[in-house]
Amino acid sequence: MTLQLSERVRALGAQAERGLTEQFSRIDAIAAENTERVLAAFQKHRVAESYFAGTTGYGYDDMGRDQLDAIYADLFGTEDALVRIGFVNGTHAISCALFGALKPGDTLVSAVGAPYDTLLGVIGVTDKGPGSLREYGIGYRQVDVTADDRPDVEGIRAAVAEPGVKAVLIQRSRGYATRASLSVDEIKALCTAVRQVRPEVHILVDNCYGEFVETREPTHVGADLVVGSLIKNPGGGLAPTGGYIAGRRDLVEAAAMRLTTPGIGRECGSTLGNNRLLYQGLFLAPHTVAQAVKTAVFGAKLMELLGYRADPASDAVRHDIIQMIHFGEPEKVKRFCRGIQKGAPVDSYVTPEPWDMPGYDCQVIMAAGAFIQGASIELSADAPMREPYTVYLQGGLTYESGKAGVLLAVEELLKGE
């Protein structure tokens, strides 16, 4: 038994791989350093079997949960952290962080264009849906990226100088935008620019897809808070659900009051036997992220060989696990996604179709066959069905399976030619 791959596609794959030695050793070196950081944090906090027992009911005195908070805080270089399966997704964690950091009359500034699609509803950018920041009287300003897709540093300075600005949101990854993802160094420069104008403003970073891609995180270079999803990078493919927040203690505490209730905050929240998966996932995360980054780089190289434009290019230094491939037309997008689906370990027999996904303003096609529903640290491809018909490819629990998925996608694509 082998996968249905033609000699032509296998040969293209081998050719792509030959050109990636340097990239792969760079990625391995980052994984090695991050693995050491994780191990050292586990050792410092004396991780033991007893941490995995977990709690039920209210979840008081969950030692494993509370020690994991401390481990995340160490890894992100912060005073405090909150790692919880009670966050239903990354959007929920970011929402709690924003509601914690902002009060009626305050203004939020999004520093690098529109935030991730699902946050538009949280902020109330496009409508006055019930419960949004806007409904609570919290203002919003957005600084768009420049014509060449770079952060508009002068625009950001001007925006945060306005009265009432209390928090700045920086999104590390591109999400469904076409701008480049930000490096940790670029985030440092933005933090410095904001601080020069308004030292007291809270700087929140949507860290989704960025964790462990570099050896430092935004909170190491001036951000007050990072937020992300456990079914992406830091869950290592094992965390079954959840999110995390790491940063300044007052901001973490305020977010905890939003996650549960004022007065209870972080004291409640049973872990229901999931602590082991969160620990083991974090332990694997630096390696798993490296597998995903290698899959992305391989996908970029292969598509370049076929004459498509990959962004970032296959030789670019990576800042997140996302790979954009520009197809320019809907049919090729569907073919590529169908092939990715065929490579999945779960649901490989289904055919992905564009659908009206909640929180998005156009149809979206999503190819994924994951062990954990929607986990985009597992190989997945999605594309908003709108110009310029770009596929966002991400994940890959192992490089070998990620590579197989990409090869099957190319096989499907070439059938259409």
Ligand SMILES: *Cc1c(COP(=O)(O)O)cnc(C)c1O
């Ligand atoms: C995934 C993601 C989120 C959160 O999405 P969820 O599906 O709610 O976990 C937010 N911002 C970015 C940039 C993301 O990639």
